[in-house]
Amino acid sequence: MALEFRSVTKTFTTNSGDLLTAVKDVNFVVNEGEFVSVVGPSGCGKSTILSMTAGLYQPTQGEVLVSKERVTGPNSHVGFMLQKDLLLPWRSIVANIEFGLEARGVAKAERRERALRELRHCHLNGFENQFPYQLSGGMRQRAALARTLAIDPEIILLDEPFSALDAQTKLLLQNSFAKTISETGKTTLLITHDLAESVLMSDRIIVLSERPGTIVAEIKVDLPHRDQPIKRRMMPEVSEYAAQLFKHLKLEEKAA
Numbered sequence: 001m002a003l004e005f006r007s008v009t010k011t012f013t014t015n016s017g018d019l020l021t022a023v024k025d026v027n028f029v030v031n032e033g034e035f036v037s038v039v040g041p042s043g044c045g046k047s048t049i050l051s052m053t054a055g056l057y058q059p060t061q062g063e064v065l066v067s068k069e070r071v072t073g074p075n076s077h078v079g080f081m082l083q084k085d086l087l088l089p090w091r092s093i094v095a096n097i098e099f100g101l102e103a104r105g106v107a108k109a110e111r112r113e114r115a116l117r118e119l120r121h122c123h124l125n126g127f128e129n130q131f132p133y134q135l136s137g138g139m140r141q142r143a144a145l146a147r148t149l150a151i152d153p154e155i156i157l158l159d160e161p162f163s164a165l166d167a168q169t170k171l172l173l174q175n176s177f178a179k180t181i182s183e184t185g186k187t188t189l190l191i192t193h194d195l196a197e198s199v200l201m202s203d204r205i206i207v208l209s210e211r212p213g214t215i216v217a218e219i220k221v222d223l224p225h226r227d228q229p230i231k232r233r234m235m236p237e238v239s240e241y242a243a244q245l246f247k248h249l250k251l252e253e254k255a256a
C-alpha cells in the first residue's frame, strides 16, 4: 500500500478565529502503481488532502501513511506538482529538473544523468538548454513533471496540472503525462475539477461531498488504455462514468 488515510479530519482556525472543518473522517488507500483521482465541489478539501499527503499540514484527527510510515512533515517519498509550473526562469530546463536533486546534495554527474533521463521520459529531448520562457505552457508542465520525477518519489501528487490549458493542449498533455506515469510505474494522486479527466486518467476515482469533505463514492474505472487518455476518450463508456460522477456530486439537483 503506497498511501493510506485513516479516519482523517482536518480543522483549520480561520483568521477570524472560527473553526473550519475542511475534511471529515476520510478513509482511503492508494495501492502501489495505482492512479487515483480526487474530485469534488470547490472548497471540499481536495488540496488539503494533497497537502496532508505531502506533510505540509498535519491532520487534526487520524493519520496519513505513506509506504506504511506516518507522515509527520515534508519528505522525499512524495513529489508535488502544482497547476503553476514554478520553473525558475533563470535556469535552463535541465538545470530546473536538477534543482530538487541539487537541494538533496546529489553529485553533479549523477544529477545531470538523472535529469536527462527524466527529460527523455517527458519527451523533451533537445530542449535541455532552453529556458522556461522559450517553451510552450504544455512543455513547461512536462518539464515540471520531469523535475518531480527526478527526485524519484514513491508517490506523485498532481494538483490540477492541466487546468490552465486550452482543450487541445490539455488532451495532448494528459496523454503525455499518462504515458510517462505508466512507464515509470509511479503511484499517483490527482486532484481535478474536470470529471472527464478523472475518467480518462484514473484506475479509481474518489468523490468528495461539499465541505466538510467526506467520501461519498469510490468508483473503479474498468477501462483499458490508462496510459492513453486519447484512446479512452473515444470509448462510449466514458460518458457513463461521467454520468455516475454527476449523480454522486448531485449536479443535476444543484442546476435545477
Ligand SMILES: Nc1ncnc2c1ncn2[C@@H]1O[C@H](COP(=O)(O)OP(=O)(O)OP(=O)(O)O)[C@@H](O)[C@H]1O
Pocket: 012, 013, 014, 015, 020, 021, 022, 040, 041, 042, 043, 044, 045, 046, 047, 048, 049, 211
Ligand atoms: N490554511 C488554511 N487556513 C484556513 N482555512 C483553510 C486553509 N487551507 C484551506 N482552508 C479552507 O479549507 C477548505 C478546503 O480548502 P481546499 O483548498 O482544500 O479545497 P479544494 O477542494 O481544493 O478547493 P478548490 O476546488 O476550490 O481548489 C476551504 O474552505 C478553505 O478556505
